[in-house]
Amino acid sequence: MTWSADLIDTKGFSVGGTDLFLRLAASELEKTESQNDCNYCVSDNYRSNISCRKREKAEGIPNKYNFEVGQLELQEPPLYTYDMLRNATNNFDENNKLGEGGFGLVYKGILESRQVRAVKRLSTSSGQGLEEFMTELKVISKLQHRNLVKLLGCCIGDEKNGFSMEDYPSGSKT
Numbered sequence: 001m002t003w004s005a006d007l008i009d010t011k012g013f014s015v016g017g018t019d020l021f022l023r024l025a026a027s028e029l030e031k032t033e034s035q036n037d038c039n040y041c042v043s044d045n046y047r048s049n050i051s052c053r054k055r056e057k058a059e060g061i062p063n064k065y066n067f068e069v070g071q072l073e074l075q076e077p078p079l080y081t082y083d084m085l086r087n088a089t090n091n092f093d094e095n096n097k098l099g100e101g102g103f104g105l106v107y108k109g110i111l112e113s114r115q116v117r118a119v120k121r122l123s124t125s126s127g128q129g130l131e132e133f134m135t136e137l138k139v140i141s142k143l144q145h146r147n148l149v150k151l152l153g154c155c156i157g158d159e160k161n162g163f164s165m166e167d168y169p170s171g172s173k174t
């Protein structure tokens with residue numbers, strides 16, 4: 001279920017009822033209610049079903065989350081904005097480069113909370129498209145193993161732009 005307007009006719013029950021889980025971009029949590037212009041969605045605990053459209057555009061890249069993550073059955077990775085990832089990587093600074101793979105460059109990113117993350121950026125010159133990128137996200141979002149890095153979130157722009165944020169292990173995970 002998706003909606004875009006204010007919540008109306010809501011009631012709080014002291015007993016009974018079921019939990020309602022709301023899914024929204026991590027950046028939206030920092031906004032006040034009045035600033036919030038994101039369409040929300042309801043997701044259950046097991047399968048995310050997102051149709052979340054942001055109306056604003058991030059600088060440079062259209063920051064539209066108008067894709068159905070639910071179709072890809074991603075396992076609850078939060079959504080990040082392009083600005084968050086750009087700030088974390090100091091505008092994708094060369095000095096933050098960790099390596100390069102089939103999808104493009106991977107950067108070290110430092111979040112405001114000072115946590116260190118790896119940010120993978122889908123490159124237009126990589127020969128891989130957003131579909132392949134989303135397939136990778138789908139697969140790694142479902143995998144959990146002590147030798148594998150964990151997908152922490154993603155940011156999807158238009159058909160050419162995708163980012164994922166992963167754990168930045170101190171050991172030797174792949």
Ligand SMILES: Nc1ncnc2c1ncn2[C@@H]1O[C@H](COP(=O)(O)OP(=O)(O)OP(=O)(O)O)[C@@H](O)[C@H]1O
Pocket residue numbers: 098099100101102103104105106118120149166167168169174
């Ligand atoms: N989560 C991470 N933490 C630290 N470094 C990473 C992380 N992810 C990738 N890297 C670095 O970036 C390089 C490229 O990684 P990436 O996952 O894009 O490619 P790959 O696994 O080598 O190949 P492919 O893209 O074909 O799967 C890695 O070799 C590693 O040096």
